[in-house]
């Protein structure tokens with residue numbers, strides 16, 4: 001279980017703290033959502049959890065143990081918003097092997113199967129894949145590391161209706177056996193499978209009022 005205890009984040013570059021006294025508990029197998037308008041601090045929250053930044057105050061725990069930034073980078077798989085803009089590999093196989101010096105063909109096929117890309121030609125260029133396939137590939141890159149906690153920043157942004165529902169179905173599956181935290185400004189899309197939701201507003205996190213989720 002992930003636990004955030006009174007996180008405050010106030011970088012030297014801002015007049016006001018970006019996050020104030022943010023606490024939450026997120027058990028494995030219970031997908032969770034943080035909603036909030038653009039600029040409310042959602043991406044910043046994921047940067048803190050994933051160890052790309054350190055909170056000014058507060059603690060981040062996994063199964064009761066406080067983790068430093070390096071330990072959090074091991075724990076988490078973070079899929080950025082519009083991950084396909086950051087593909088580096090010339091082929092699908094290369095993209096998957098970045099940062100994975102010893103990757104067996106078996107493990108690679110296993111992960112591609114997990115995201116529904118078992119049939120994908122490995123020599124294809126990532127930018128030639130469809131929008132939905134690109135999002136799946138980005139998830140596969142993180143799943144290869146077998147993260148205990150999967151963090152997704154606006155996972156449905158920029159997808160058309162059909163592709164979106166396909167990605168949502170995959171996320172529901174992935175959330176069954178790991179900790180999953182999604183941040184999005186479109187909370188209603190995730191209603192079907194999310195078990196906990198919060199709203200981030202002016203740096204404060206609170207339990208999502210029922211009216212917002214409908």
Ligand SMILES: Nc1ncnc2c1ncn2[C@@H]1O[C@H](COP(=O)(O)OP(=O)(O)O)[C@@H](O)[C@H]1O
Nearest residue numbers: 011013014018037038039040041042043044045
């Ligand atoms: N390291 C930083 N230094 C200064 N300002 C930042 C930093 N990171 C984010 N911000 C600002 O914090 C606010 C929240 O940003 P962000 O977390 O990206 O929001 P969201 O993902 O909800 O749209 C924005 O106003 C952004 O410009």
Ligand SMILES: [Mg+2]
Nearest residue numbers: 042043081153
């Ligand atoms: Mg953001």
